[in-house]
Amino acid sequence: MTTLTPAAPSKNFASTRERVEACLNTFLTRKTADARTDGLAPQMPAVLQGFIASGGKRLRPLLCVAGWQAAGGRGIPESVIRTAAALEMYQAFALIHDDVIDNSAIRRSQPAVHEALARQFANSPDPRHLGVSAAILIGDMALTWSHELFMTADVPADRRAIVATIVDAMREEMHHGQYLDLLSVLQPLEDERTPLTVIRYKTAKYTVERPLQIGAALTGAGPDLLAGLSRFALPLGDAFQLRDDLLGIFGDPALTGKPVLGDLQEGKHTVLMALAARRANPGQRDILERRLGDSALDDDGAAEIIEVIRATGADAEVESMIAARYAEALAVLDSEAFPPDATATLIRIARAAVERDS
Template identity: 45%
Template sequence: MSTAAVPPILLDPATIRARVERLLYDFLDDQEQGAPDLPELALFTGKLRAMLAAGGKRVRPVLCLVGWHSITDRTPPPAVWRVAASLELFHTFALIHDDIMDNSDTRRGQTTAHRALATQHAGRRDADSLGVNTAILLGNLAFGWSYELLHADDVTPAQNRRTRPLLNALRTEALVGQYLDLAAAGKPDADPHIAWRIIRYKTAKYTVERPLTLGATLASATDQQLNALSAYALPLGEAFQLRDDLLGIWGNPAETGKSTLDDLREGKHTVLYALALQRATIPQQRSLHRAFGQPHLTETDAEDIRSVLTASGARTTTEQMITDRREQALAALHTADFRPTGPIWLRHLAHTLTTRSGLSLTDTNEGTVGTGELPSRPDTPRAPTEKTSPGPGV
């Protein structure tokens, strides 16, 4: 196997995002062109395009490509890009339904799908329910199309056999994680066991492990390599969600695109909140129980909760958990042999995904955190005159 590093441009997240988005836009165009007798379909494809255009880090497609490049120096074939795009379309479905379940108004700084679709029927008394029902259909369509993306001539039967079980596991785990999240909401509990299970299935496996190992599996990774990638992904996914929980309470909505009241109003069961209940004084516990999970919680109520989360030490402990899990993830990279470029990006992503926007953080290894977006690429050695191409479709 060649020892030459993969040209860094091939792992530029901006390039990956652009190519995945182009593939998805082309796919949506094909769906419209294939159904000329269904003009109503444009409502759905238009909303999906708008959601894709609203942004997002495309973490799952990036990890899928990083998984591939961790195993091989070969240029990823179309099947890898289709799997990456399928992950993003499935994630779009999950966001649509998640926003309905959470009764959220905004996503990525934009109006959520069910709210936006309700405005299409302004003036009707049932506009809100029609918006929700239409968004459910939109999510169902995105879910089905995420499979359809893989039914192409450039995806071989062998590639389908390797990816289908992993994709099915990802979708089943995400569903179970979402159910656990819904069932635990509004039921404060000092036992973090359920909160950790929610993180495991809704985030660690869904967001990090499965996309990473999907790309590696397509590259014919060994069991040792897959085990090492899982040992990296699971603690990193936990740290990623712990950071998200902090951002959900102390984040800057202008940067996160999400209100800092939503999780508190929902009564989201998190490790952070369980730690606070364990350590809070009786008066502090009363303060938490009084406001947490109230649908009309005010900013003043939220400040009371934040003060208890801080005073109890729950916030500081959560930060330490993030650091510990990041270090655990990085240590796992030494347990198997990978191609040079993969670990460079895996180390970089371990910091990027755990030090995200919305909190004024400084990491002694990475410097001050900026927007939280996946940057163009880490400093990777290459010749100054090297010319690389991102490939077709970008």
Template identity: 45%
Template sequence: MAATPLDRDDLRARVSAALRAHLHRRRGRLALVGPELGPVADALADFLDGGKRLRPAFAYWGYRAAGGHGSDALVRAVGALELVQACALIHDDVMDGSDTRRGKPAVHRHFEALHRAEKYTGSAERFGTAAAILLGDVCLIWADEMLDRSGMPADALERARPIWDEMRTEIMAGQYLDVLAQAQGGHSVDRAVRVVRYKAAKYTVERPLHLGAALAGAGPDLLDSLSRYGLPIGEAFQLRDDVLGVFGDPAETGKPAGDDLREGKRTLLLAYAAERATTAQHELLDRHLGDPDLADEGVDALRGVLVETGALARTEERITSLTQRALDALRAAPVDAEAAEALAELAAAATARRA
């Protein structure tokens, strides 16, 4: 069986090993502050012990697409993306009030439980929220350190830095757009697409590709080609995540079924439903969407609306169309056969049905 792009050169295992080594060094720094920081280091190590390492894989193959050859320094550089992702997920769970992540308690819930177990004074919820915000910030700082101290040449890091900085700005801007959409209410296809692009699509695929390619010295033409592939795949990836957030198996997603509905996420799936909903279906959406105590019966009712209005089918069609557009762009891109094959396989891995 041919190696997948995540397994070639044991990439996933190498990224995980690089992260563990980086966290071990940073743990020593926390220990100098005091033993009370031990649970913080433990929580982060546990949080990072999982995931598909998609973003490092896209960055790695962006580097290879630009003619670079893999190295331990490159693995450390692209591994820093996992810490950016950790920051985004930890903060996202706080903003959404999520209870779980990857089948485990969300970080803020973990620290709430610590507060109660240790019988601290004050609000356990506020303590958990504060600890998670701080841990997310630490992830962002340690991501910078992992990139800067990766061992990549100084000129390569100088080329990559503007992309790295732009990516982090886009993540935070996209997160705000998502929070704003939930606060404003209503359903807009255009708004949902913009949130998808800036909250997920760019930093999941396009910017990692650009980061890797820039480290290898890619010019603007290759970066443009990678965007034509990366943006559609990034959008398709998030749309697949949105579908799984409503219809997915909790054993696969690591979150209770219907949590996105309880959190009131204004996804493209919901915007499509609102466009074609009857008056009765609109009333169902208004009554149940964003109800944190929504029972399974309410989740099933909303799922019914998504199916009956054709929203699920339209979203699946868009995922298929976006993936095909990306693969067509990849075939036209000036990359060698191995990189093209790896990127095609990554596209399949990012958009696969798991429900």
């Protein structure tokens, strides 16, 4: 597992991660035992347990706890840990379906769930289809169990109702973001509005804003506090995803766990690519049109695309977009009256989200 960032080690973060992981392990161990007892497939919870143990920054759980603290929550009660664990279970659902949709064979430096299952079913008539189908169902189950974790956290009914409303909004926003992302390949490459909307829905709202607000709602926080967290979260979340897009191309696969060729072969329409396309001269534009989305793209082809990105200055522009959004998020922390400890935590998380290499 990668730490959030080597520059900001934290006993609190480590302890939150451990407690969230313990909660998920206990939950899934029980589900595995129940499945055995009932003559059902223990593989469903077991695959999920292995997937969750295989890595992840636990960013959403950490943000949930940070939201709780920003809203004045004291200590970190088990109800907050369980809600944070529900967010990590939700993320397992999202990644498993995402890898099916993106045809990604690798996740966290290991075979993606549908790929690992296909190998396990190698002797069946159509292992690939069986692997994909099993992964879709295991993803659906993760979503259902995420809901069970949310609903079984020991939270007063009125607060749970607010949490449930935010969770529903988060789910709807994420599906919408993913759908737009999926169809963005049908848009002109230089269209940057669609990837900006995708970033806003798929990452800023799903990964940052909603986990913070869910943590805050557990304290009974009102709309003003939730809105303040949102003002911090949205620019930070945009910056986080813009960093992710850069890492997808320029990052070290040993650290990101994702092959560099993946995003390029898939032909993902990112803000980075839109900027490169917009600034490209006809020759550069031709390279982008020909190479991007070529499933047989090799290292040489990738190098050509990367050269265009650098030559057009698209990477530098994305860096400056990240810096502007990072500054905007930090400025919100100046103007909001979150408790000093919580503010310090949010600053650490913001820095880790933006200045990272994995």
